[in-house]
Amino acid sequence: LLNTALTVRAGQANSHRNRGWEPFTDSVIRKISEHCPHVSFLLWGSNARSKKPLIDRTKHLIVESVHPSPLSCSNGFFGSRPFSKTNAFLEENGISPINWNLNR
Template sequence: MTEVVFAEGWDAPLKQTAAPLEWTNLLALKAAADEYYAQNGALLTPTRANLYRALELTSFAATKVVILGQDPYPDANKATGLAFSVGQNENWRRDSLAAIADLVERNESGTLNSGDLTSWAQQGVLLLNTRLNHRNAAVDQHTQVVDRTLNWPLLTRLILQALNQRTEPVIFVLWGNDALTLEKYLHNPQHLIIRASHPSQMSRRRPLHKGKVKAFDRSQTFRKIDAWLAQQQQEPIIWTN
C-alpha cells in the first residue's frame, strides 16, 4: 500500500507538477515537519493532526474555489488547519472572520452562524494558508513573528500550480498583498481570479495598487463566486454554516 504523503488525492498531482528536485524537497519538507512537531508540538499551531486538514477535507479533484490565507492563528483554540476558520470558538466574530461574515451577508450569499468553515471545505472550498504552522501564543512569547522554520511556500506554490494546470475551472480568491504575489502562477484563462485587499481590520476598507485592486469590503467576492459557479453550471456553495 502506497503511503500518503500530504493527503489522499493530492500526492499524485503534486508529484506530477513538481520537478524531480522539487518533489525530493517536498518529501524533505514532510519529514522536517514531522520532526519539528515531534520536538516542538506544544509550541506550534495548529496541532499536528490538523496540519494538512485543508487538503484532507478538500481533495484536488473536488476543489472548486481556493481562498488563500496567510498564517494560521497563533491561538491554539482558533487554529484549525483551515484558513480563516476558528472552529466552534464562541468569540468568532473578530477581525478577518467578522469581515468575511459581513461580506457573505451583504452579497446575499447566506449567513455565517459560527466561525467553523468546515462545511465550506467539504463543498470544495480549499481554505489554504500560505504557511501551515505558527507559534502557540499561549506558551510562546514571539507569536508576532512568522515562523519560517519550514519551507511551506514550496508546498503552497505547487498546490496552486497543480490546480492551475487542471482543465476543470477553479476560482482563485486572492485577498491581500501576500496572496497577490502568487498570482503569477495562475495563468490559465479557464480559471477565475478574484482580487481584493485582506479582510483584516486594518486592510478591509483599503484598496491596493493605486485602486487597481478593490478594498475587501467592496470586492463582491461571494457574489462573484456564486455567479461564476452558476455560469459554469456547477453546484453552488452553501455559505451558511
C-alpha cells in the same frame, strides 16, 4: 482558500513566512490550476496576490482584494463581493453555487 504559510506563531502574523511553506503551497496552487476545472482563486492580501502568475487565468477566476483582517478589511475587502463573483463564475460554468451562509 489556502494560506501561503500553513503555520504561524500565535498572535504573530507571517511569523512562519519564508520557513519552507512557499514551495509546497506554490506546488499545490500549480497542480490545482493544471488539473481542476473552473476554480475560483480568492487572493486576499499581498502574499496571496503574489501567487497570481501560478494560475491559468484562461481556465479559472481570480478575485483579488486586501486581506480581510480587522486591520485592512475596510480598505477594500468590504464591498469586493468575492463570494458573489465566485458563485456567478460557477453558475456560468454549469456548476452549483456555494452556500456561503455560516448559519445553515
